[in-house]
Amino acid sequence: MKKLNIGIIGAGRIGSLHAKSITYNVPSANIKGITDVNIDNAKKVAFELGIERIYSDYKEILADPDVDAVLICSSTDTHADIAIEAAKAGKHIFCEKPVDLTPEKVQAVIDAVNKAGVKLQVGFNRRFDHNFSAVKGMINDGKIGDVQVIKITSRDPLPPPAEYSAVSGGMFLDMTIHDFDMAMFLAGSEVTEVYANAACLVDPAIGHAGDVDTAVISLKFASGAIGVIDNCRKAAYGYDQRVEVLGTKGAAVASNDTPTNVTFMGEDGVISDKPLYFFLERYMQSFRDEMVEFVDAVVNDKPTPTTGIDGLNSVLVALAAKKSVAEGKPICL
């Protein structure tokens, strides 16, 4: 069986993570080569994992006839252009989220991909998380009944630097975008209305940069279900990632993962672990599994589990949330 040859564009935190996942967990794929705007990053990863080729530029990867598929792990502002070029070069694409901060460019990627007939998977890794995928499984199996209310809690252990707000597009496009995708994934339905109740309660510098750091976002779905996401850029106890779905037959509740299941009972109370530290720890399993699914989709010509449309929808909802804060009212999609 011929292995799928992959080229990785971007050797930063997420690019090197995917490189390791593929090397150790995806026997049907092979990393042909890697590149990075900082070539030393690419060399370091290549050396550690025994990757054959180091490219000086992503265009070399797209030109390499031995490469079947690319992972786009570069900075967000380059995603869409690279993806469009990759499609034209006939490469299958795994693109980190968000595809772009504007719906127009996301649509352009979708169009390019469709025209070229290549696969596109967007990096909504949380759909593959063991807890959340189990909740989705319960919904699909009819165990929960008709979905009525979806609740997502998503809090970070630390806020990003305030200057990051401008680059990232703000909290809704950077952080909540995962939750918007999760909400639509669980609802099995698109969002039709957003009302974002947001504030700057963690770091005033974030507010000065024009962003928010705390929010309760109310959602309506096309299915009739309703939802709510609560975000905070900083929780003293760490990375809080929970989901709850109420349906006519019951409710599924996904709690946090922890380093251990050890509890200490002492004079000060009964103490158990804080959640796993941050997304690398919490979602490592999902990063692995999304890569397995991507390779499987390409090799066996199946639909990818997270599509360009998913990428587009989450950007549309995030932009509506920003608008809702700016205008102080619910926004219909």
Add this chain to the structure above:
Amino acid sequence: MKKLNIGIIGAGRIGSLHAKSITYNVPSANIKGITDVNIDNAKKVAFELGIERIYSDYKEILADPDVDAVLICSSTDTHADIAIEAAKAGKHIFCEKPVDLTPEKVQAVIDAVNKAGVKLQVGFNRRFDHNFSAVKGMINDGKIGDVQVIKITSRDPLPPPAEYSAVSGGMFLDMTIHDFDMAMFLAGSEVTEVYANAACLVDPAIGHAGDVDTAVISLKFASGAIGVIDNCRKAAYGYDQRVEVLGTKGAAVASNDTPTNVTFMGEDGVISDKPLYFFLERYMQSFRDEMVEFVDAVVNDKPTPTTGIDGLNSVLVALAAKKSVAEGKPICL
């Protein structure tokens, strides 16, 4: 020490519950007599608990010079008028919630009480619940830091008959009113904006009666904190009463109470108890404790822990929530 003599107006479910609480748990009070529009109800309770006097009418209670204080446990539409008469008669007042469905009449009660110089306590029993009062204690002790987000989940095991919707003023005035009071109690701050995202997903008859049965209600507080309440008139697993407060130092989470702490581990999974069945089971302790506090406030001339203003505020927020659904936008208070 002279005991506080109490007259009870209304011998239904909640009136007889208070009668028992006082008899068995409040040694500094004595139930002098009881009345009910259905006199047989009053007789039954009086016989069971050894209550001295049975009145044919609430006006007899107000006229009885031996009665120091009254509990108003009659139907909601009679609360305000009786309370105003009671104040004029110089009786201290414990009034079940809501005081009235209109802010004007609640204000009239407050005015009458102030003029007469009597005590008024409104039956927001949940403030006395062991879990929720512990959360409030953590806030007061500074353990949670500055309050950022308040989340309340409140779901019933069964919806009321659809025809009840009209009488009760609808879900927000009947059910969520407790949650509005809890939200302001925990925030230590008034609500300044309400956006109610509501639907009829449990029983179409409730919708036909002009009411909703499922809601996610987004709140802004004067303090700058934000909040959310999610309600459903029917949860398959029973009475779901949870609260969560996120602050700068951490989060307090109040889970449900259960009949036992026994878990069964078997082939089908690890199974533990559903929540206590409904409000009588779940809040019995709080019903007792609010009565202890009322008697203490009267006997020792202290402020009552839940005032007419609390009663007024919760009605104002509930009416704003109704308006928000009708107009499809956030309502400022």
Add this chain to the structure above:
Amino acid sequence: MKKLNIGIIGAGRIGSLHAKSITYNVPSANIKGITDVNIDNAKKVAFELGIERIYSDYKEILADPDVDAVLICSSTDTHADIAIEAAKAGKHIFCEKPVDLTPEKVQAVIDAVNKAGVKLQVGFNRRFDHNFSAVKGMINDGKIGDVQVIKITSRDPLPPPAEYSAVSGGMFLDMTIHDFDMAMFLAGSEVTEVYANAACLVDPAIGHAGDVDTAVISLKFASGAIGVIDNCRKAAYGYDQRVEVLGTKGAAVASNDTPTNVTFMGEDGVISDKPLYFFLERYMQSFRDEMVEFVDAVVNDKPTPTTGIDGLNSVLVALAAKKSVAEGKPICL
């Protein structure tokens, strides 16, 4: 319906507790009178609860023709003699545990009771605890299957004064006796062999007094099941009262009860409540329910739920445990 008239012998901690339970929770009983070796104790309880008669001596209670049943809540060394006299006087008997520290005197009580044809209930209140009775219910319902292993954890928040060891008969007769009864209750079978692995690890003074404060006690039951009890006179986190039963269909696990179900998530971890402080808090519900059952057994002429034989068996097992420590080997019964 005539009420059962009860006389209470002993107005200390447990006697006054039962007096309150009956007054407030057992409508079919009436406390006719009370006595105590310290008459002021009796007066205090009588005044607080409105009890009609104060007796100067327990013999006056036994001579009072208006008294139907007695509660023996005096010091352990007087239980058996009073019980025998009470039986001769034709009074039904609720006797606190242990009936006596010697099997001979327990047997003498059983004989006297049988001869007189009166009821005898022994105060093994834990059988009525909501958690443990739920576990027993699962066994009876066949949910757990055939019982294979019974595990009981029983730890106190504080050790008694070392001088108490001699008076009480030592840890096995004073503290573990409850666990021995619970083990046989859950097994539905008598103990046939005991091996006690005990040490003095909490307070050397307890060891100097000839007693132990920490133990793992291995049990064989006539049914073929096996069991283990672990005890400690002091747990830093408080009163630890857990039970676990493994059967062919699964395992039931009873965890501790706590003051609240509130968890605090902060920088130091996820912290929840310690167990309820001590036996008065933890077992209040069971003290109430055993009294309801006793009155029901007498009034409706039913068998009492905990008999003299139960009292005898637990003493026999406790003495075997003491012997096992002394001889360093398992003891057969």
Add this chain to the structure above:
Amino acid sequence: MKKLNIGIIGAGRIGSLHAKSITYNVPSANIKGITDVNIDNAKKVAFELGIERIYSDYKEILADPDVDAVLICSSTDTHADIAIEAAKAGKHIFCEKPVDLTPEKVQAVIDAVNKAGVKLQVGFNRRFDHNFSAVKGMINDGKIGDVQVIKITSRDPLPPPAEYSAVSGGMFLDMTIHDFDMAMFLAGSEVTEVYANAACLVDPAIGHAGDVDTAVISLKFASGAIGVIDNCRKAAYGYDQRVEVLGTKGAAVASNDTPTNVTFMGEDGVISDKPLYFFLERYMQSFRDEMVEFVDAVVNDKPTPTTGIDGLNSVLVALAAKKSVAEGKPICL
């Protein structure tokens, strides 16, 4: 940096597991070659992982000058002889547990290893489990205080075939041996007395084969602490692996690991996951980590974390437990 070259003897379930762990998780080691009594097993693993050499016999591995260390993953009865030969050949040794069923042969291995000056690590992987090593860490940090009571629950999802009992040496040498090692690891002290209360309650065929399937084993440690292990060959809800340590400052409790942290609240109760299925799932992380430690010990000339003495001690305790059942009394070591 030169990598440690490893030869693997035995390509069954545990040998292939270690092969994968080293390939994917131990960058400082390289698998030079593999063998198995069934050569097809060795070929399959070698092909899947790209292992260079396939040996027809373990003696070829010992003769290969390129091999620095061996993993002995063959059948238990061959462990000791191969280990002695490997020591003579100057190879460092990782040996699966038990080293042998007789203390004499375990001692012979220790002597050979000492004489040759090679490293020996015994496969007590559970010491590396995230939960249990966290409990050990709390003990080492003084958080628990002086250790008083150690409790280990260890139950399998399914019994082995009855005929396996003879080959394996019986439950104590095959299954409980892990728990004996864990008990001594946590106590930081050797076992001085064992009393095993055992029965055949799962499968009569196990009893006919002369073995037991259910046990409560009482332990005394040289430190003065006491302990208890409860075992069952079959729990309806699966693989139950818990540990509890009580000390003067509190208690640490390690609960089971589960596939997800999702709970379903429905009409039948609140249902969460059963434990991870069996030892491969439950202890995968510990299998990885013990291999990292072994390679580190050899490469950096550190003591191995689990030694031949640990292997010897656990066998001695297991044999004492067998003797205790046979003689019906506690056995001193």
